[in-house]
Amino acid sequence: MPEYHYHVVMETPLGPKRGDLHVLLAGSVIRGMLHILEREEPISGSLTGKGRCRLHGRIVTRMRTLDYTAEGVLDSSHIALAIHEARNTFFVRGTAVPTVKGGYAGEGKD
Numbered sequence: 001m002p003e004y005h006y007h008v009v010m011e012t013p014l015g016p017k018r019g020d021l022h023v024l025l026a027g028s029v030i031r032g033m034l035h036i037l038e039r040e041e042p043i044s045g046s047l048t049g050k051g052r053c054r055l056h057g058r059i060v061t062r063m064r065t066l067d068y069t070a071e072g073v074l075d076s077s078h079i080a081l082a083i084h085e086a087r088n089t090f091f092v093r094g095t096a097v098p099t100v101k102g103g104y105a106g107e108g109k110d
Contacts, residue, residue, distance in 0.1 A: 006021045051075050055072075055081065057070075
């Protein structure tokens with residue numbers, strides 16, 4: 001099962017927010033965790049063909065919880081998503097973190 005870890009940036013009205021996304025692929029099924037805004041929430045979804053994906057999850061802010069659907073592309077080197085929630089669309093882009101024995105390069109350097 002392919003497993004990817006990305007450093008991501010989400011563009012928001014208050015400026016870019018940095019985080020991490022960890023995904024595990026099992027066939028066309030995607031499971032993972034999004035760590036952003038000092039919170040970690042599960043994501044799930046599927047590959048829809050040719051590197052395209054559709055994800056579902058939530059982002060918890062200090063003010064509210066944003067349930068979202070996201071569409072975009074992912075591969076072993078990068079991810080790009082448009083996250084749609086009730087009020088806004090946020091764009092997330094990220095690059096894969098190379099794996100090293102025992103974890104990921106750069107892990108734990110917040």
